[in-house]
Amino acid sequence: MKVLVINAGSSSLKYQLYDMNDESVLAKGLVERIGMDSSILTHKPTGKEEVTEVSEILEHTTAIRKVLDKLVDKEHGVLNSVDEIQAVGHRVVHGGEAFKSSALVTPEAKAEIRRLFDLAPLHNPPAISGITAAEKNMPNVPQVVVFDTAFHQTMDEKVFLYPIPKVLYKKHHVRRYGMHGTSHYYVSRVAAEYLNRPLEDLKMITCHIGNGGSLTAIKDGKSFDTSMGLTPLEGLMMGTRSGDLDPAVVTFVMNKEELTISEVNSMLNKHSGLLAISGSSSDMRDITDGLEAGEPNATLAFEMYEYRLRKYIGSYAAALNGVDVIVFTAGVGENSAVVREKVCENLTYLGVEIDPELNKIRSGEPRRISSPNSKVEVLVIPTNEELVIARDTLRIVEESK
Numbered sequence: 546m547k548v549l550v551i552n553a554g555s556s557s558l559k560y561q562l563y564d565m566n567d568e569s570v571l572a573k574g575l576v577e578r579i580g581m582d583s584s585i586l587t588h589k590p591t592g593k594e595e596v597t598e599v600s601e602i603l604e605h606t607t608a609i610r611k612v613l614d615k616l617v618d619k620e621h622g623v624l625n626s627v628d629e630i631q632a633v634g635h636r637v638v639h640g641g642e643a644f645k646s647s648a649l650v651t652p653e654a655k656a657e658i659r660r661l662f663d664l665a666p667l668h669n670p671p672a673i674s675g676i677t678a679a680e681k682n683m684p685n686v687p688q689v690v691v692f693d694t695a696f697h698q699t700m701d702e703k704v705f706l707y708p709i710p711k712v713l714y715k716k717h718h719v720r721r722y723g724m725h726g727t728s729h730y731y732v733s734r735v736a737a738e739y740l741n742r743p744l745e746d747l748k749m750i751t752c753h754i755g756n757g758g759s760l761t762a763i764k765d766g767k768s769f770d771t772s773m774g775l776t777p778l779e780g781l782m783m784g785t786r787s788g789d790l791d792p793a794v795v796t797f798v799m800n801k802e803e804l805t806i807s808e809v810n811s812m813l814n815k816h817s818g819l820l821a822i823s824g825s826s827s828d829m830r831d832i833t834d835g836l837e838a839g840e841p842n843a844t845l846a847f848e849m850y851e852y853r854l855r856k857y858i859g860s861y862a863a864a865l866n867g868v869d870v871i872v873f874t875a876g877v878g879e880n881s882a883v884v885r886e887k888v889c890e891n892l893t894y895l896g897v898e899i900d901p902e903l904n905k906i907r908s909g910e911p912r913r914i915s916s917p918n919s920k921v922e923v924l925v926i927p928t929n930e931e932l933v934i935a936r937d938t939l940r941i942v943e944e945s946k
């Protein structure tokens with residue numbers, strides 16, 4: 546079966562086409578600047594040259610039509626006909642409490658995703674645009690939704706509730722949901738497989754650290770706690786997001802600076818984190834370059850980032866009453882040897898010991914970076930959220946037959 550995976554943002558649409566017989570990627574690409582003057586479609590068929598096309602793409606329906614045209618294109622295509630696509634899987638950020646796992650797209654499912662717009666105003670509306678656009682272009686093809694929050698629905702009430710008046714949970718569903726669920730799910734499974742040990746026996750801390758970042762404490766293969774909350778702002782210091790702070794900072798700053806809700810939201814989500822402290826960049830590559838050059842602001846940004854990450858690992862080791870495996874994944878986790886080294890050199894009390902040589906290797910494959918003496922297995926595992934979406938899509942479509 547061929548499955549098209551779609552990740553729709555407000556002005557972008559990422560896609561990957563899988564042949565699920567061998568889980569190979571036939572093509573992938575990205576449409577950027579949807580709704581703007583010149584939209585850019587970048588299409589990469591496996592084993593062939595990447596192509597870029599600039600045109601005017603005003604909304605997601607046209608974006609998907611252009612993608613389908615490329616997939617059957619004589620020169621750059623990988624399919625003879627669009628009919629070869631037998632299912633479409635969509636990434637949806639927020640599934641609230643309604644979606645504990647992936648689901649077939651039905652009018653009810655779409656209505657539920659719309660009800661969740663309030664909780665994910667930047668993410669769920671474009672996901673609905675992507676679903677509607679795919680339905681218009683492929684009306685007879687089953688569609689599946691896969692949620693970032695679903696894996697974390699196993700968290701206990703004592704973990705997911707905030708200690709604030711309970712009426713806010715009842716009335717407005719204010720609670721912790723967590724994000725990056727497909728990634729935490731995927732790397733935890735690959736880790737157990739790599740170690741050749743039963744997942745249920747392992748206490749694991751998975752660190753998904755990219756532009757955004759979250760940690761998950763995994764017990765019995767299930768999400769026990771995770772660092773993102775009602776929104777992706779809670780938890781770690783990130784590229785442009787603050788992560789945890791005293792909630793009173795928000796009202797204090799709003800009052801002193803006369804900021805509106807949207808201004809303070811923008812400050813915490815887009816102008817904080819590494820960017821705010823370094824004063825120059827949200828990208829860990831620039832921060833580590835600055836660290837090596839002895840630049841004071843980049844050094845402080847790095848130290849704060851590493852310290853806050855390490856404190857979370859410590860708190861999750863406490864939450865789990867021990868840790869057997871720590872996994873690093875996503876842009877920073879997979880590529881930054883220095884972040885991994887600095888975090889791990891201060892985790893010796895847990896028995897963590899990494900091998901500096903193994904830590905330097907970049908292979909794009911799951912690998913161990915801990916030394917044989919380490920009491921905790923430390924792994925680097927490239928994440929693959931698209932593959933999880935494709936697998937879930939296949940499973941749900943087959944179950945629905």
Ligand code: AMP
Nearest residue numbers: 755756757828829830875876877880881
């Ligand atoms: P992601 O959100 O998972 O795509 O991660 C993107 C982020 O990963 C970038 O913004 C960088 O901060 C970080 N990144 C990518 N490559 C490297 C690298 N070689 N060293 C350090 N950070 C990196």
